Amino acid sequence: MSTREVFTDRLQAGVLLLPTMVVSMVFLYYPTVRAVGLSFYRASLARGDVFVGLENYRRLAGSSEYLRSVLISVLFAACVVVGVMAVALCISFLIHEINVGKGVYLVAVIWPYALPPAVAGLVFLFIAHPNIGIFTSYIEALGVDVNWFSNGPQAFVVVLIAAVWKQVGYNVIFMTAALGNVPESLTETAELDGVSRTQRLLRVYVPIISPTLVFLVIMNTIYGFFRTFPMVDLMTKGGPAGATNILIYDLYRTAFQFYEFGFASAKSVVLFIAVGLLMYGQFRLSDKYAYYGG
Amino acid sequence: MVHSGGGYDHVSRRSVLKASGTALTVGTVGLAGCSSSSGASVRPVDEDSLTIWHAMGGTNGETLQGLVDQFQSETGIKANLVFQDSYEGVLTNTLSALDSGEVPDVFQIDSLFAQQVLDTDAVEPVENLLSDDYPVDDFLPNVTSFFTIDDTLTSMPFNNSNAILYYNRSAFEEAGLDPDSPPTTLEEVRSYSQTLVDEGVTDAGITWPNHVWFVEHFYSVDGQTLLDAENGHAGQPTTMQTDTETARSLYEWWHEMADNGLFSNPGIEAWGEATSTFLTEKAAMLMTSTASVTGIRSGAEENGFEVDNAFYPTIDGDRTGPVIGGASWFVPSGLPQDRQDDIGSFLEFMGRPESQITWHKGTGYYPIRQSAVEQLETDGWFSENPMYRTAFDQLTQAENTPATKRMLIGPARQVQTTIQDKSVELFSGEVGVDEGLSELKSAVEEQLNRYYS
Numbered sequence: 082m083s084t085r086e087v088f089t090d091r092l093q094a095g096v097l098l099l100p101t102m103v104v105s106m107v108f109l110y111y112p113t114v115r116a117v118g119l120s121f122y123r124a125s126l127a128r129g130d131v132f133v134g135l136e137n138y139r140r141l142a143g144s145s146e147y148l149r150s151v152l153i154s155v156l157f158a159a160c161v162v163v164g165v166m167a168v169a170l171c172i173s174f175l176i177h178e179i180n181v182g183k184g185v186y187l188v189a190v191i192w193p194y195a196l197p198p199a200v201a202g203l204v205f206l207f208i209a210h211p212n213i214g215i216f217t218s219y220i221e222a223l224g225v226d227v228n229w230f231s232n233g234p235q236a237f238v239v240v241l242i243a244a245v246w247k248q249v250g251y252n253v254i255f256m257t258a259a260l261g262n263v264p265e266s267l268t269e270t271a272e273l274d275g276v277s278r279t280q281r282l283l284r285v286y287v288p289i290i291s292p293t294l295v296f297l298v299i300m301n302t303i304y305g306f307f308r309t310f311p312m313v314d315l316m317t318k319g320g321p322a323g324a325t326n327i328l329i330y331d332l333y334r335t336a337f338q339f340y341e342f343g344f345a346s347a348k349s350v351v352l353f354i355a356v357g358l359l360m361y362g363q364f365r366l367s368d369k370y371a372y373y374g375g
Numbered sequence: 376m377v378h379s380g381g382g383y384d385h386v387s388r389r390s391v392l393k394a395s396g397t398a399l400t401v402g403t404v405g406l407a408g409c410s411s412s413s414g415a416s417v418r419p420v421d422e423d424s425l426t427i428w429h430a431m432g433g434t435n436g437e438t439l440q441g442l443v444d445q446f447q448s449e450t451g452i453k454a455n456l457v458f459q460d461s462y463e464g465v466l467t468n469t470l471s472a473l474d475s476g477e478v479p480d481v482f483q484i485d486s487l488f489a490q491q492v493l494d495t496d497a498v499e500p501v502e503n504l505l506s507d508d509y510p511v512d513d514f515l516p517n518v519t520s521f522f523t524i525d526d527t528l529t530s531m532p533f534n535n536s537n538a539i540l541y542y543n544r545s546a547f548e549e550a551g552l553d554p555d556s557p558p559t560t561l562e563e564v565r566s567y568s569q570t571l572v573d574e575g576v577t578d579a580g581i582t583w584p585n586h587v588w589f590v591e592h593f594y595s596v597d598g599q600t601l602l603d604a605e606n607g608h609a610g611q612p613t614t615m616q617t618d619t620e621t622a623r624s625l626y627e628w629w630h631e632m633a634d635n636g637l638f639s640n641p642g643i644e645a646w647g648e649a650t651s652t653f654l655t656e657k658a659a660m661l662m663t664s665t666a667s668v669t670g671i672r673s674g675a676e677e678n679g680f681e682v683d684n685a686f687y688p689t690i691d692g693d694r695t696g697p698v699i700g701g702a703s704w705f706v707p708s709g710l711p712q713d714r715q716d717d718i719g720s721f722l723e724f725m726g727r728p729e730s731q732i733t734w735h736k737g738t739g740y741y742p743i744r745q746s747a748v749e750q751l752e753t754d755g756w757f758s759e760n761p762m763y764r765t766a767f768d769q770l771t772q773a774e775n776t777p778a779t780k781r782m783l784i785g786p787a788r789q790v791q792t793t794i795q796d797k798s799v800e801l802f803s804g805e806v807g808v809d810e811g812l813s814e815l816k817s818a819v820e821e822q823l824n825r826y827y828s
Binding site: 126211212213230320323338339 | 467473495633640641642648652655657786788789800802803
């Protein structure tokens with residue numbers, strides 16, 4: 082990794098970079114700049130755009146509904162990250178330790194990840210539907226009143242479970258691979274020293290695979306904020322009473338159902354900055370705690 | 376958006392940065408390009424053929440295609456149906472099209488979004504496209520009254536329906552209720568539901584999708600407008616009428632029904648789920664569109680029970696009438712004259728009695744021409760299909776008042792969402808009725824005020 086200067090010829094490097102640059106410009110950077118510009122307008126389809134300065138941002142700052150959406154998103158993303166990683170770590174460790182049928186377990190765990198998000202959302206909807214769900218009657222037999230179309234906290238939990246279920250497979254792929262790279266000698270040493278299984282996982286393996294874990298924290302954060310959209314859209318539509326109205330869904334609704342594109346752009350800019358800051362913080366933390374081997 | 380980083384055998388700090396940076400940016404794109412300045416000249420999507428955007432899926436779509444095929448062979452005018460998945464899909468694409476100037480010739484707009492389309496000032500009143508001797512007064516007045524604004528027929532009504540009460544006769548009998556006297560008021564719906572649940576016949580008494588249309592129906596049946604300014608037909612409305620006995624009775628009842636497990640909540644805009652709940656006999660009553668008669672009848676047969684329907688329940692016994700739902704055909708303005716003539720032929724064809732009879736029989740939507748209704752009557756259609764008779768009687772027996780004209784507002788989707796979301800809070804008891812209604816009122820006022828300011 083030390084030889085940085087692969088290309089001495091700048092022109093050659095530029096030509097090779099060009100396709101990526103063009104695609105990024107057209108599909109990422111230009112729209113981003115446009116969205117920032119649009120956030121200063123009152124823009125709705127076919128009714129003309131009016132420059133309104135910071136009005137959209139002022140409206141955001143004064144909206145208790147939006148504030149609630151921010152809090153719900155942060156809570157949701159935090160629960161997703163913690164939930165996914167805790168479950169995935171346990172499963173990965175079990176798969177790592179077992180000697181028979183590793184592949185079968187791995188495939189079983191990765192399966193939900195292989196589903197397209199929209200399909201996963203629909204599947205989960207019909208598994209847990211309060212009236213016609215496949216598992217609903219069994220869960221109700223345990224004494225739980227399944228009522229998440231009306232009950233906010235229950236809806237939050239159901240969408241959270243769906244989101245975790247979907248993302249665990251992705252994490253397990255990375256974690257089992259990272260665990261597979263832990264030197265056998267370390268395991269042997271730990272066993273000789275009489276370190277218990279749990280201690281071995283938490284004190285030996287986790288620090289060693291910390292770069293992978295940092296990577297996963299970040300990917301899961303993005304997932305929690307952005308990619309859980311289909312589940313919310315298909316299962317709760319942000320409801321009931323805004324209980325699952327995460328920012329990305331709120332943004333979609335403002336733009337593509339209410340056609341308030343200026344206001345939606347302001348929301349997207351705020352979301353972009355917020356998640357950007359969050360990640361910056363995560364990198365600073367990871368610099369302190371992750372072990373990159375160098 | 377998934378990046379595998381630098382491969383999992385060696386995850387470097389740089390690969391982590393790279394992957395997350397790309398993923399993050401995606402959040403903001405997708406919005407740009409949604410807005411542009413218009414003013415360009417209007418031209419059709421396809422020069423060689425009429426382009427019709429619609430939202431009729433499944434068998435309804437097939438019936439529509441059949442009509443269009445017939446139109447093409449009779450007139451020699453080419454017409455191309457383009458399915459846009461949903462009313463929202465048609466609306467979004469239409470607004471973008473009107474914005475860009477490259478437009479479909481005809482588009483099917485849900486009555487809820489009519490004002491939003493009119494506010495673009497880019498549509499031609501269909502009355503201008505119909506020939507002078509076209510018998511506009513043969514349309515059912517309860518239907519055309521909604522689509523007529525300032526004495527001009529702005530769009531061509533096509534697929535229209537009301538909401539009605541369906542009930543499971545077999546379940547009623549099992550619970551010892553008289554299947555020939557279905558409930559007519561909220562109180563009766565409650566007591567019937569209680570009996571059905573107490574007798575262990577069904578899990579819940581009644582279900583219906585949480586859609587603003589049903590709230591609109593409760594208001595109109597009770598003779599009340601939902602919004603001021605005659606639901607938006609007499610100017611720009613500013614508020615929702617929530618300080619009324621109608622609103623309080625409705626939401627108190629709804630909350631009690633939910634609280635006692637008599638109302639099964641299928642979810643927001645969950646048409647399909649509500650119907651399944653009824654057809655799988657988890658609830659013995661269902662409120663949904665009159666256009667569902669055929670589907671519900673065959674569904675009930677499959678599930679081995681006898682189904683019937685009755686008028687939409689009233690708040691307290693007084694009945695004004697239902698509001699119209701469904702959609703109409705809109706036409707963009709600024710197309711050349713010969714093009715407009717072809718479009719006029721298309722609209723006239725879709726509205727003629729023969730087409731309306733085909734359409735009604737194929738889909739369950741109302742035939743909207745009086746002569747079509749008379750023809751069906753002579754053919755004995757209504758006596759063979761008593762459920763259509765009930766649906767139709769509900770429409771024709773209605774008074775024609777401002778209350779029975781559905782809300783006509785620009786920010787319809789916002790107000791709709793607000794009412795639906797707030798309804799959940801109200802019936803689930805998350806807020807009290809008085810507090811919830813006043814919150815609902817101010818939220819609707821804010822939406823209206825923002826749009827019209």
